[in-house]
Amino acid sequence: MQMKKLDDRVTVAPQITVGDIPAIKAAGFTVVMCNRPDGEEVGQPTWAEISAAAEAAGLATSFLPMSNREDAFAVMDEFRRVVDEAPGPVFAYCRSGARCEILWMTAQANA
Numbered sequence: 217m218q219m220k221k222l223d224d225r226v227t228v229a230p231q232i233t234v235g236d237i238p239a240i241k242a243a244g245f246t247v248v249m250c251n252r253p254d255g256e257e258v259g260q261p262t263w264a265e266i267s268a269a270a271e272a273a274g275l276a277t278s279f280l281p282m283s284n285r286e287d288a289f290a291v292m293d294e295f296r297r298v299v300d301e302a303p304g305p306v307f308a309y310c311r312s313g314a315r316c317e318i319l320w321m322t323a324q325a326n327a
Contacts, residue, residue, distance in 0.1 A: 220313055221275040225299050228316035229309045233261055234269040241273045246304035249295075253281040253317045277304065282315055296323050 217236050219229045221301040227245070231252065240248060248270040255261050267277040278298045299306050308316040 217272050218313070219307075220317070222317060222320050224305070226301070226306050226308060226316075226320050228313040228320070230306065230312050231260060232266065232309050234265055237266070237269040237273050237275070240270075240307050241275055243307075244305060245275065245307040247278060247298060247302045247306040249278040249280060249298060249306055249308040249316075250310070251280055251282050251291075251308055251319055252310040253283060256311065278306075280315040280319070282310075282319060285318065285322070288315075288319045289326075292319060292323040292326060296327070299323075 217229060217239060222229045232240070235263050237248070241253065248266065250263050250266060254260070263279050267279065270277050279297055282288055282291055304318075310316050
């Protein structure tokens with residue numbers, strides 16, 4: 217699983233599977249955040265599948281799907297709230313990790 221640490225609070229990654237949840241938990245993350253809409257690609261795990269596995273492992277979850285920069289502005293306040301209130305690092309994913317990074321940058325620039 218590829219990951220990119222953006223700061224001490226947020227790490228981003230490409231699409232994950234249910235099988236990745238134990239490694240995410242073991243790495244010390246406390247929240248799994250999805251920034252990818254369901255149904256973008258055939259075979260993509262649904263948010264319901266990922267969130268159920270994450271919650272069963274004791275992780276908090278957040279679903280902030282976005283498709284473009286306008287969506288990033290729409291969800292950036294909630295993104296900041298989730299990160300600020302998380303008891304530890306947040307693991308965010310989308311198709312490639314790029315949207316998560318755009319959301320993080322948008323939230324930083326508009327703080």
